Amino acid sequence: MKAMIVDSYGNSSVFREVEMEKPSIKPGYVIIKVLASSVNPIDTKIRAGAVPAASPELPAVLHGDVAGIVEEVGEGVESFKVGDEVFGCAGGFKGTGGALAEFMLADVRLLARKPKNITMQQAACLPLxxxxxxxxxxxxxxxxxxxxxxxxxxxxxxxxxxxxxxxxxxxxxxxxxxxxxxxxxxxxxxxxxxxxxxxxxxxxxxxxxxxxxxxxxxxxxxxxxxxxxxxxxxxxxxxxxxxxxxxxxxxxxxxxxxxxxxxTFMLLKILDETKRVEHGVILQKIAEIVEAGKLKPLVDEKDFSFEEAGRSHEYLETGKAIGKISLINKWQ
Structure with missing residues (x-):
């Protein structure tokens, strides 16, 4: 699969596009065909090497927020099936793979079904x-x-x-x-x-x-x-x-x-696997509120492709964005 990786922590120029092995399925997880992501301040801090306790081993695929379609279902997973549209903040941190790739291995406890009344791009701006x-x-x-x-x-x-x-x-x-x-x-x-x-x-x-x-x-x-x-x-x-x-x-x-x-430091409940289910429960409620028309993501007018991950980080760091900055997977 194609992915954006970082080989070292530093400024926004550290991203590079590579071909890498697609993740293998494992019990309790799904593989998501990634359609969109978004950038959060924590993503820029991890890229810069400012949060070593939460940073994945290098080379790493970054970004937690993801929206996409379930491609493969692991043993013991009953909450999702192949073809389901899902969203969540499911990786890009210590011990997990990130969303800036064609496919992402994600713990189902960190996911919920995508709200039906918004796009993948909008959904990817919601989780974190x-x-x-x-x-x-x-x-x-x-x-x-x-x-x-x-x-x-x-x-x-x-x-x-x-x-x-x-x-x-x-x-x-x-x-x-x-x-x-x-x-x-x-x-x-x-x-x-x-x-x-x-x-x-x-x-x-x-x-x-x-x-x-x-x-x-x-x-x-x-x-x-x-x-x-x-x-x-x-x-x-x-x-x-x-x-x-x-x-x-x-x-x-x-x-x-x-x-x-x-x-509140939401990453702690991703890093602590015993707490992950709490995120999935919150996202299910968020999806219900979105579908009831009571919540909508504010998405900045500038969007980026995954290949432009570095530029999206630069834009966030200018402080000029209004709402969330989205990234769209144009490899798919």
Whole structure:
């Protein structure tokens, strides 16, 4: 089969196209004929060698998000059959093969049936960000109807999914964006209130929308200094949810408000095989919500072929993408 591999970790130029052996089926797994993938920040970090604990052995096929058709079914698999359309975040990390290839060996516990009302390209943009948003909002954050939540980065990969899931749950959704275009997109996704963080300070919007009390739940999808902003925007006894916390912070504001901080790192449940089934269960629910018309992926207007994997990484790293960046397998 054709595949894009990396022989060493480094910048976006490390990808190269090769012919390699198609993976062999094994019990509990399926082989997927890969039709689409997407790029996530964790993919660029692994490519750069920044996350050695989660990185596969070299040479490696990267990328976790996949959408395609079941080509072969392993012993003991009853949940899928040949010809089923599936999606999931199923590899590209330590101990697994990635999606940037014509075929991918995938643990069925990490997969679900693709929603019928979206394309393969759209489906491939959902798994990692949907699982991340679900775990943060509902597993860690216990978000409930009528709660006020502030979501930072409302048109980002996780942020745009979080807006829709929070609205599906019945929460009151506030979100931060940086441009009028992004504000319009966030509103179209269901955000009740959109805040331009470039024109309003944290103090100003906390006073304006909460009477100075702060938000019950703050979901920081940005990281870095924005985590400090999240502490500042949270209410006393509030909850801060984070997905990018590889940074150093003064926790005094947390202590002063009695805040709870919860970090979601979805790869851990892929690396720990005993937890993988949790991802499949979440994806089944995500598919139901998509088919009910309550959730849709925001796909950037620029798409790439698998051969252009390096360019897709460069584009993500510019920060100019809106929503998710898709990759389409044009070898098939």
């Amino acid at each position: 960000v949907s699982i991340t948003a679900w775990d943060a909002l509902f597993v860690k954050g216990n978000l409930a109807a009528n709660q006020n939540i502030l979501i930072h980065g409302g048109t980002g990969g996780v942020g745009h999914i979080a807006i829709q899931l929070a609205k599906w749950k019945g929460a009151n959704v506030y979100t931060t964006v940086s441009t009028e275009e992004k504000a319009n997109i966030a509103k179209s996704l269901g955000a009740d209130t959109v805040i331009d963080y470039k024109t309003e300070t944290v103090e100003e919007y906390v006073e304006k929308y909460t009477g100075g009390n702060g938000f019950q739940t703050v979901f920081d999808t940005v990281g870095g200094k924005n985590l400090d902003t999240s502490f500042q925007a949270a209410a006393t006894h509030g909850t801060v949810l984070a997905i990018a916390a590889r940074s150093t912070h003064d926790l005094s504001p947390m202590h002063a408000k009695g805040l709870s901080l919860h970090v």
